[in-house]
Amino acid sequence: YQVNALFSAPTAFRAIAKEDPDGALMHDYDLSQLKRLYLAGERLDPATYHWLKEKTQLPIIDHWWQTETGWAIASTPFADDDCHELMATKAGSAGFPVPGFNVEILDAYGKPLPANQQGTVAIKLPMPPGCLATIYQDEQRFKSSYLSTHPGYYVTGDGGYIDEAGYLFIMGRTDDVINVAGHRLSTGEMEEILSGHSSVAECAVIGIHCALKGQVPFGLVVIKNGINESDDSLISALKKKVRAEIGAIASLKGLLIVERLPKTRSGKILRKTLRQMIDGQKIDMPATIDDPQVLDELSPRLVGIAD
Numbered sequence: 001y002q003v004n005a006l007f008s009a010p011t012a013f014r015a016i017a018k019e020d021p022d023g024a025l026m027h028d029y030d031l032s033q034l035k036r037l038y039l040a041g042e043r044l045d046p047a048t049y050h051w052l053k054e055k056t057q058l059p060i061i062d063h064w065w066q067t068e069t070g071w072a073i074a075s076t077p078f079a080d081d082d083c084h085e086l087m088a089t090k091a092g093s094a095g096f097p098v099p100g101f102n103v104e105i106l107d108a109y110g111k112p113l114p115a116n117q118q119g120t121v122a123i124k125l126p127m128p129p130g131c132l133a134t135i136y137q138d139e140q141r142f143k144s145s146y147l148s149t150h151p152g153y154y155v156t157g158d159g160g161y162i163d164e165a166g167y168l169f170i171m172g173r174t175d176d177v178i179n180v181a182g183h184r185l186s187t188g189e190m191e192e193i194l195s196g197h198s199s200v201a202e203c204a205v206i207g208i209h210c211a212l213k214g215q216v217p218f219g220l221v222v223i224k225n226g227i228n229e230s231d232d233s234l235i236s237a238l239k240k241k242v243r244a245e246i247g248a249i250a251s252l253k254g255l256l257i258v259e260r261l262p263k264t265r266s267g268k269i270l271r272k273t274l275r276q277m278i279d280g281q282k283i284d285m286p287a288t289i290d291d292p293q294v295l296d297e298l299s300p301r302l303v304g305i306a307d
Contacts (some may be wrong), residue, residue, distance in 0.1 A: 011267030018201035100128030
């Protein structure tokens, strides 16, 4: 069909990388017309970005938006008026805020943060045309959910930072920032470190209950095919990697190697469900889960493991 652009979720490519780490099967197909790969639906981790760039030699274009905004908040624009040359992309970044969205990074008090400091990703009002204007028959819920936390801003619910060149990095939901003995840690940052290991196909880090520290990070990883290293050796190496790159406060409470992770049909990892299993809570079966059977597979290893 001579497709020249492909739009997909990072999960799909992580699944391919797990089964075919060297990308050998790509050579069985004529991809000469393919000019760009677009990624969305979840964060494009640097490891997947580099794998795709190396194996395809194509521009890898991540972008970020929400159902509520109706269109992209951040993407990679063209660098020329003729729309031939894209601006350079950066691993882990969703690109630049697009015209119409005044994106700022705020601290806990609603004050803008300088470059390279993580905080709440918010959009300074007014919002551009095409965005959600209310919730049907529930104006107050719309205001309390999106507009009340930091007056004058639409709060996205995501955390991240903007670097000195203006690139926006989305690190994950603010719900995924955990409090370990008074220290706020980004599980997205820990996932980035784990996924950067050559043996890891995909991973999830969640905060689980701890009577002493409040919360502690717990990791689950899926390993690429063809890895011969023992599970114990790999787990030890991954724990040391996180500790070395972030610090002792980020030491993983536990780390399990699993066959697969529970996801929505669009490929998003169900972190809340994993957290409920590990903490021994009642599991709310998500309506969007792709395969409920994976919960039965994980249950014997996860339920109540935090006790």
